[in-house]
Amino acid sequence: MTPRQVVCLVGGRGSRLGPLTDFIPKPLLPVGGRPFLDYLIHEAQRFGFDQLLLLAGYNSDEFVRRYSGRRGGGLTIEVVAEAAPAGTAGALLNAASILQPTFFLINGDSFFDFNWLNLLRALDRDDWTMQAALASGVSGARYGRVETAGGRISKFLPKGVSHLPVNAGIYLVRRRLLERIRTMPCSLEDDILPSLAAKGELLGYPARGAFIDIGVPHDFNRGQQAMPQYMRRPAAFLDRDGVINHDDNYVHRPEQVRWIDGALDAIRWLNDEGYYVFVVTNQAGVARGFYSEDDVNSLHAWMQTELRRSGAHIDSFEYCPYHPEGTLEQYRRTSELRKPGPGMLRKLQKDWDTEVAGSFMIGDRDIDMQAAAAAGVAGYKFPGGNLLDFVRARVPARRRSPAAG
Incomplete structure (x- = not known):
C-alpha cells in the first residue's frame, strides 16, 4: 500500500x-x-x-x-x-x-x-x-x-x-x-x-x-x-477516453479501463517536468443515464490510485455530465463545460495559477482542438500509439531532471 x-x-x-x-x-x-x-x-x-x-x-x-x-x-x-x-x-x-x-x-x-x-x-x-x-x-x-x-x-x-x-x-x-x-x-x-x-x-x-x-x-x-x-506554471490538459485510456464505449468501471500505451509514463514525465496535469472529459453517459456522477468520481479515484503506484498523478479531474439531448432532465442542457466549449479548461485556469504560454491540450477529436483554441492554449491531436513518445516529441522539457528519464 x-x-x-x-x-x-x-x-x-x-x-x-x-x-x-x-x-x-x-x-x-x-x-x-x-x-x-x-x-x-x-x-x-x-x-x-x-x-x-x-x-x-x-x-x-x-x-x-x-x-x-x-x-x-x-x-x-x-x-x-x-x-x-x-x-x-x-x-x-x-x-x-x-x-x-x-x-x-x-x-x-x-x-x-x-x-x-x-x-x-x-x-x-x-x-x-x-x-x-x-x-x-x-x-x-x-x-x-x-x-x-x-x-x-x-x-x-x-x-x-x-x-x-x-x-x-x-x-x-x-x-x-x-x-x-x-x-x-x-x-x-x-x-x-x-x-x-x-x-x-x-x-x-x-x-x-x-x-x-x-x-x-x-x-x-x-x-x-x-x-x-x-x-504559476503551464498546464497539460488531457482528454481521457482515447488519450489516457482506450475509448471503449462509455467506460465507467475500473475493469473496463485499458490504459493507452505509455499513458502512465507520459503523465509521470509531465509531473517530473513541472507541468500541472489536468483531465478534461465529456461524460455524456451521465446525461444518458448509463451511469452516475458517483461512478465517474469513483473511477477517477481508482485511476489516481493506479497512477500513484507508477509515481504519477493528475492534479485535477474535470468532467461535463451534460448533453443537450440527455435522457435525464437534470442533465439535459447545453453547457459551456462540454467540449468543444472551453469551460472546463477555463475553470481550471481560474482555479489553478496556470500560465497560458506553454500550456496545451492533448485530445483525439476535433472538439478537443476547438476547446484548446477557445481557451488560448496549443492543441495536439493524438492519433493513437504510445502517448509518452507523442508527448516527448511535442512538449518541451522544463527541467531536464534526472527524474524525468
Missing part, C-alpha cells in the same frame, strides 16, 4: 530571522501573501495524500488554532504539540502512536518543486530506512552538500562545496526509524541521518526543481516573489 501520510516538522522558532518570529512560528510567516506552510499543504493535496501531521513546538497554539481539523482537497490536518523541545527526530517519537508504517516527512521551512511520488519507486526494496530528495543545481555557500554512491548517500559535507546536491528536506521514511531515536532531544540532521548514511540505509534521489529555504532573511525576502512564481 502506498503511503498516504505526510508529516511536517514545524517545531523550530527560526531564530535567524530575528524579531520576525518573536510571536509567529517561521512556517506561518507570510510569504507572497500567504503563510509559507500553505504552499506545502498545497503540495500535499496535489500529490494525493490523505493526512498531514504538523509536529509543532514553538508557539504550537498558533498551529492548533489555524489548522487543527482543517480539511481540503481530500487532506485532513492534525497537530501534534510537544510538551518540551524534542528536536527534529524526537518530534517523530512523540507522534509514534499515529505514524503509519511508511510516511513522507518534510521540513516546514523549505520548498522543493519536484515530483514527490518518484520516491515511491523504492518501496519494492527493503534495504533502506529513509530516502532523501536531493536538490541538484542549487547555488550558494550556505548549504551543506551530500555525496552519493550507488543511489545511497555516503557522506554529508560541510557548507561551501557548490557542485554537489543539497538535502532538500523531503523524505520517505519507514517507521522503524523510531528505533534509532534513543535520547531526547534528538536531531534528525545531526544524530540520525549521518548514522543511517554510514550504515548504507539512506537512499538519495537527485532531482531538479525550484528550491528555497526561508530560514535566513535573504531567502525569506527572496521568497516573497519567488514562491508565487513557483506556483
